[in-house]
Each structure stands twice: as structure tokens, then as C-alpha cells.
Amino acid sequence: MHFRPAVETDLDDLLGCVVDESISWAHPDRLLSFLESGNYRYDHMWLAVSEDDGEILARAVWWGFPGGDRPLAMDCLYVHPSVGDRVELAAELLRRAHAAFGTKPAYHVFVSNGWREDPKALAAIGWRWEAAGRAGLTEELERLRYEWTADEPVPEQSDRLVFRGDDDDEVFVAAFRRVAEGTLDHHTRQALTTMDPEAQAREDVDGYKSMPGDRSWWRLAYAKDGDLVGVALPSANNAGPVVGYLGVVPGHRGHGYVDDLLAEITRFHAERGVQRIIADTDLGNVPMARAFERAGYRKFSIRLVLSADPVNA
Ligand SMILES: CC(C)(COP(=O)(O)OP(=O)(O)OC[C@H]1O[C@@H](n2cnc3c(N)ncnc32)[C@H](O)[C@@H]1OP(=O)(O)O)[C@@H](O)C(=O)NCCC(=O)NCCS
Known part of the structure; x- marks a missing residue:
């Protein structure tokens, strides 16, 4: 197993990583548009690749502001289905990347309301949570996401x-x-x-x-x-x-x-x-x-x- 940051020539293989679990991930459209905007960078994606054939066995993707030299949040954690101990492989990938970055950016995962009662969402989060914890991301915080849409009335201006x-x-x-x-x-x-x-x-x-x-x-x-x-x-x-x-x-x-x-x-x-x-x-x-x-x-x-x-x- 070889751990390294991604480079431009990895693009096709990066686009070939598919997460089909109930969890947010860096899908091909997101990957391409954020590479273009500068929110993703090759050196802020880390890979575990097979020594035999160079196949990507694990991939972690971090997000940052364009032009910023430090990644700010991890967006996606993928491990190839063939890997036996996916928790440990993912944890090792994160440890290596954190050491290279000199910081441990938080992992931001988007899940649906009621995820704790949804076995598929729990399974997708469970192993990633354990891997993140082994790599030092031990604090958990749940943030509620709200949306306002234009079919709601526009509020009045404050009179005080x-x-x-x-x-x-x-x-x-x-x-x-x-x-x-x-x-x-x-x-x-x-x-x-x-x-x-x-x-x-x-x-x-x-x-x-x-x-x-x-x-x-x-x-x-x-x-x-x-x-x-x-x-x-x-x-x-x-x-x-x-x-x-x-x-x-x-x-x-x-x-x-x-x-x-x-x-x-x-x-x-x-x-x-x-x-x-x-x-x-x-x-x-x-x-x-x-x-x-x-x-x-x-x-x-x-x-x-x-x-x-x-x-x-
Ligand atoms: C959240 C916040 C904007 C609420 O402002 P507010 O105008 O005081 O809200 P409300 O008047 O509706 O207060 C509701 C109740 O919460 C209580 N409360 C409000 N803020 C509180 C706080 N920080 N700690 C403890 N109680 C608080 C109020 O005393 C009130 O209690 P009551 O109903 O018994 O009187 C304010 O607490 C705040 O500025 N917090 C820091 C910044 C922050 O959290 N921003 C949101 C980031 S997403």
C-alpha cells in the first residue's frame, strides 16, 4: 500500500471512485466543478493506492477556499469495497494526510433527518466515524440545516x-x-x-x-x-x-x-x-x-x- 497526495494524472481514477452509500460524497460533478473553482486541489486529496496495479483503494477529499493553502474541511471518505479492514485503512490515510497538512480539518457529513433510525445511513456513517476518531477527530457536533424558500412570505422590516x-x-x-x-x-x-x-x-x-x-x-x-x-x-x-x-x-x-x-x-x-x-x-x-x-x-x-x-x- 502506498499513501500519497493525488496529482493531475490521477483525474480519471479519482472520477472512478463511487460511493453508493447513504452519505454525502465528492461525486464526479462536484469533483470537477470544485477543482475548477479552486475549492478542491489535487494536493488536498489523499490516496491509498495498491502497490501491484496502482488502483485507488482509499480516497479522502478536503475542501478549502480558493487560494487558501490549508484545507478547511474533509468532504468525502471512500474505501474500495474489496478492502477488508476499511476502518484502519481510512484511519491511516487520514493520519498521513493530517501529518502532511500540519492540521486536522473537521469532517463534514450531510445526512437526512432521522439518520439515527435509518440503518443504511447509520452503516455509512458508522465506519467513517470510527476511522475519523482513530485519526483524532473525536469531537462530534450535530448541526441542523434549515431552508427558506420564496413561497414563504417575505418578513416585514423591523420597526424597532x-x-x-x-x-x-x-x-x-x-x-x-x-x-x-x-x-x-x-x-x-x-x-x-x-x-x-x-x-x-x-x-x-x-x-x-x-x-x-x-x-x-x-x-x-x-x-x-x-x-x-x-x-x-x-x-x-x-x-x-x-x-x-x-x-x-x-x-x-x-x-x-x-x-x-x-x-x-x-x-x-x-x-x-x-x-x-x-x-x-x-x-x-x-x-x-x-x-x-x-x-x-x-x-x-x-x-x-x-x-x-x-x-x-
Ligand atoms: C441566539 C441568539 C441570537 C438569540 O437572541 P435573542 O434575541 O436573545 O433570542 P430570544 O429573545 O428569542 O431568546 C429566547 C430565549 O433564549 C434565552 N437566550 C437567548 N440567548 C441565550 C444564550 N446565549 N444563553 C442562554 N439563554 C439564551 C433568552 O434569555 C430567552 O429566554 P426566555 O424566553 O426565558 O426569556 C443570541 O443568544 C445570540 O446572539 N447568541 C450568540 C450568537 C449566536 O449563537 N448566533 C447564532 C449562530 S447560528
Whole structure:
């Protein structure tokens, strides 16, 4: 067995890997379009190939921003059906790739609602989960995926908040920092265990700036007396328009402002003719999940995120 990153001449063999299990994967259309956009790179795909005939026996594919030199998330884990111990082969492939990357990006898997009761989905996830765990991705997080579609009513504009853009990133860094206090969002809480609040806020702002959504869409929300209430960032990812990020500063929580911020984002996208808006939130962020449900967003799937403990990442 030989472990190595992919190269351009592997393309036909990469396209020949087929995952026919109940799980998201880097299928040929996705592979080709993300190679073209720069979200996938050959050196961010790792292979285990047979020493005898060069056949791909395992393949892992990571995603990143175009031009970014580090992969940010693993998208697909494939092992050829002929392999006996697929868990160990996949785990070894991930260990080698992590060592080469110098980081252990999280594995993002998309599954349907009710996956825990679906034997096919459980089987597809089960061995990958075990392999990811052996390679150090031991933390699990379930994120709920919501969608708003244009057949839902467009929400009214808030009559108690004023929304304004601001070209100064520092203003958003300061607002993100306040909104992160006491957050129920797992990723932010985890980041705050290893970073100071300002660095964490800056990293988030930089992350949202790298997304395909426009920086000029970002809004700060103020009460009538000029006090900052929160942030509302309509955005977009490779798949289309997303809610992006929203948050309420601690002193204004518990007054339902989350509904005004979400309405602003939904209205903003709807008014530019968007037909579908996607949003994710953690299973444990109950106030946010309730707000999506009140605003006519429908839960359509689940994103499972398997990541390294932040101190071992
Ligand atoms: C999620 C969030 C936007 C909710 O804002 P909000 O305007 O306070 O929401 P609501 O007014 O609907 O609050 C609903 C309930 O949840 C409680 N609550 C809200 N945020 C809370 C938090 N972070 N921790 C504990 N309880 C919280 C409120 O006190 C309220 O309780 P009550 O009904 O007993 O009064 C806000 O908590 C927040 O900014 N969190 C940090 C950022 C975040 O998680 N953004 C979403 C990322 S997807």
C-alpha cells in the first residue's frame, strides 16, 4: 500500500471512485466543478493506492477556499469495497494526510433527518466515524440545516431596529466580540477555549470575508437610542445564499431581537430575487433553532461535524 497526495494524472481514477452509500460524497460533478473553482486541489486529496496495479483503494477529499493553502474541511471518505479492514485503512490515510497538512480539518457529513433510525445511513456513517476518531477527530457536533424558500412570505422590516452597513472591519470585530459572550454556538465556544476574544472575533470576521457573499451586505443593528443590539450578515457559500451570521449582544438578549435580525437577512435576500436561503445552527442552540422555525425556515437535513479536540487539532 502506498499513501500519497493525488496529482493531475490521477483525474480519471479519482472520477472512478463511487460511493453508493447513504452519505454525502465528492461525486464526479462536484469533483470537477470544485477543482475548477479552486475549492478542491489535487494536493488536498489523499490516496491509498495498491502497490501491484496502482488502483485507488482509499480516497479522502478536503475542501478549502480558493487560494487558501490549508484545507478547511474533509468532504468525502471512500474505501474500495474489496478492502477488508476499511476502518484502519481510512484511519491511516487520514493520519498521513493530517501529518502532511500540519492540521486536522473537521469532517463534514450531510445526512437526512432521522439518520439515527435509518440503518443504511447509520452503516455509512458508522465506519467513517470510527476511522475519523482513530485519526483524532473525536469531537462530534450535530448541526441542523434549515431552508427558506420564496413561497414563504417575505418578513416585514423591523420597526424597532435600525440597520446600517459599515466599511470598517474593526467595527464588526468589536461587535462580533460582544455577541460571542455567552454564546451557545459550539464552534465559537470551542475557539474561545484556546484564543482570546479579540483574536476569535477577528478570525470569524476574516472567515466571513472569505465567503462568496458580498462584504457590503453586512449590517449592524441599532436600537432607536443608538445602542448596538446585534449583527446581521447575509452571505453566500458555494451552494448559494445563506443566512451567514447573526447575533444579539448580551444586554439585549431575551427580547426576541433574533427575529428582527433574521427577518432583515431573509428580506435582504428575498428582495434581490433569491429563491432559497440555507442556514445551519447547532442542535444545542435552541433559541436560534426556534427563531428559524418561527421565521418559516424548514429543517431539511443535518450536518454532522467530526473534529479534533482544539488542544490536539
Ligand atoms: C441566539 C441568539 C441570537 C438569540 O437572541 P435573542 O434575541 O436573545 O433570542 P430570544 O429573545 O428569542 O431568546 C429566547 C430565549 O433564549 C434565552 N437566550 C437567548 N440567548 C441565550 C444564550 N446565549 N444563553 C442562554 N439563554 C439564551 C433568552 O434569555 C430567552 O429566554 P426566555 O424566553 O426565558 O426569556 C443570541 O443568544 C445570540 O446572539 N447568541 C450568540 C450568537 C449566536 O449563537 N448566533 C447564532 C449562530 S447560528
